[in-house]
Amino acid sequence: MKDTLMNGMQRFAKAMFIPVLILPIAGILIAFGNLFTNPQLIETFPIMDNPVTTGFGSILSGSLVSILTNLGLIFCVGIAVGLADKKKAEAGFTSLLGFLVFIHAMNNYLSFNDLLVDSSSLQGTGQTMVLGVQVLDMGVFLGIILGVITALVHNKYADIEFDNAFQIYGGSRFVFIVLIPIVVLSAILMSFIWPVIQSAIDSTGVFINQAGNFGLFLYGTLERLLIPTGLHHLVYTPFLYTSLGGVAEIGGEVFEGARNIYFAEMADPTVRVLSESVIWDARGISKMFGLIGACLAMYHTAKPEHKAKAKAILIPAVFTSFIAGVTEPIEFSFMFIAPVLFVIHSVLSGLSMVTLNLLNVRAIGPNGFIDFLLYNIPLGVERTRWPLYILVGLLYFGLYYTLFRFLITRFNLKTIGREDKAEDTRLYSKKDYKERQSSTAPGSEQVHPQDGIAHTIVSALGGDENIKTITNCYTRLRLTLDDPGRVDESVLKDQTGASGVIVKDRNVQVVYGLQVNKVRRSVEAYLGRPSED
Incomplete structure (x- = not known):
């Protein structure tokens, strides 16, 4: 059941x-x-x-x-x-x-x-x-x-x-x-x-x-904690698009949900101050500032002989998080090998939302810096108080860096660059990913170079007959398998550029980041299946 x-x-x-x-x-x-x-x-x-x-x-x-x-x-x-x-x-x-x-x-x-x-x-x-x-x-x-x-x-x-x-x-x-x-x-x-x-x-x-800032803290923390299950969307969606996130009449129309109200207020020049419903939106502090501090801590604590590779791995992940708000490549780099860091990250994410609310900041950056510029700058300082948003972001950058560096060194956590072997690193740069596209699984027959990455993925998932459905979300390849026990996580991570693998019953999620659409299409083409979307 x-x-x-x-x-x-x-x-x-x-x-x-x-x-x-x-x-x-x-x-x-x-x-x-x-x-x-x-x-x-x-x-x-x-x-x-x-x-x-x-x-x-x-x-x-x-x-x-x-x-x-x-x-x-x-x-x-x-x-x-x-x-x-x-x-x-x-x-x-x-x-x-x-x-x-x-x-x-x-x-x-x-x-x-x-x-x-x-x-x-x-x-x-x-x-x-x-x-x-x-x-x-x-x-x-x-x-x-x-x-x-x-x-x-x-x-x-x-x-x-x-x-x-x-x-x-x-x-x-x-x-x-x-x-x-x-x-x-x-x-x-x-x-x-x-x-x-x-x-x-x-x-x-x-x-x-009525729970006030405590309720907001729980909301922000749970929204991060549920990422491993893929169910975090069920936490924020009701607040963004239903009456749980507020109800407001704007320009003669009634809008429900924090995101809807925010967009409606953006479009109405007569609205001088944004409503409090925005507190339930994805504020983006951890995406734009916090995780960058975490990555800097991982780089500074990396072993000297691994620093160059750690830098090549972390810089693209930081750029993706800051610009586009895609955090999973970073989160999956420490989520399972150092779960205490993920718990700290979730708590700080919730606290950042409370901090913004206490300072009456109405600026948001749900999908990174581009969204931050487009959503807030045109509305002006009076409506969003966006300069305070940046100051809070810098504060949390420092908190993330300090806590992550302390915990990594204190407990000798095997984060990026601290592995016993350099090849054990779980995130790969774009260069590494391209090099893998022409590779095949060890001991397997040679295939056409353009089919290399798909061939490896299919093999690591147990073969064609084991894969029932193939879809994807924003960052994850989502599959239904007959026998999830046949999944080879090490091959998916080491040879296909996956930053995380989640297996729950017959549902398997493989995290590839922004290139997931290309990965899914290559797998479908390799298997000769029509797109399920």
Whole structure:
């Protein structure tokens, strides 16, 4: 039962990546649009005060805000695609149809029973407009529920085919036929059930908010501690995109979740001070400053004969963490060989969020320095207090460096550059990775150079017949294997550039960082399989 639950959570967390990773793109473009309407920039550069540039900025920011007001639909399609075992495009299309059926079924049921409130003022009524249809305000949870339901029905009935005159009703059409009564019945049931669930969610949000900085500390710490399981997305997603992270009315629209509110406030020049909901966003101190201090400590404590290699390994990892906010290559370098460092890292991450909150800093850097510049600089010092963010970052750089250096030397931890043999290092530079692309597993037959890395990965995973599914998230190759006991972790780490391997039941995650898409495509091409995305 425990393994089944964990497998389900792993799959769900993986499916969440599809909608979650597209939303920061909207935020970056909203920030870019704000550059053309920012009063301070216009005052500094008068050439920007013209209808062409200001109009462009207003249109760009205003149009992308529509994504934030339709997250239910986005999550519905994204999760259905992510959880579908096959025919993913058809699953996404079917989920869209199911979403439309649901909102109209709920609207009709509420209307028949005189449960609809006056649509002229829906704030605080528990109802909202979704695609122009008045329904209960389920927010992103509506999309999550319908996405899961659609995927379950799709996986069960997508392969059913009929003969003769009924053949046109097979496949995805039959899935939709089965889905209609389920969705309609769900809409009716949710008309009674959701108000109770929403009340519980609101109570949870109140409890967390009343916990104050202690609750914020737990949130930030858990978000890091769960990285080895791949479930850390389930910690922050509800706060970023549901009412747990706050509710605010901006420009006549109601937004839920810290990230949604932040983006909406960015797009509204009348908002002078950013709301407190931003405290639940990924603040990025550990990504941009903390882990750099940790890497410097690892370099300074490396053995003299290994310093050159440690430097070559750590510099690309530091650059990736600082610029793009991808921390797993660094975290996996000490997560398992020195877990005490990972616990310290998680605690400091939580403390950094508390520190920013105490100083009333509203700046964020969820995906590194590029995000930090685009999200905060255009909004100005008054709204974000971004200079204090940098000062706090420098403080935590020093804390990370001091604590990591002390613990590494005090307990003789085998971090990067302190291994008994130089070849035992677990992170590889870009040069090392390219050299491995033409290599093969020891004792194996020679293969074409471009297939070398894929051949090695497949062999280390137990061969073609052992690999059932291949997908990836932002930094990890995610696989389902028949026999995970056949995984050769040392080959994956030493010969393919993997910085970590996580095995949980039949689910295996191999951490490759930003090049994971290229790795996945090479493995699929080598096996002759179509992409599962």
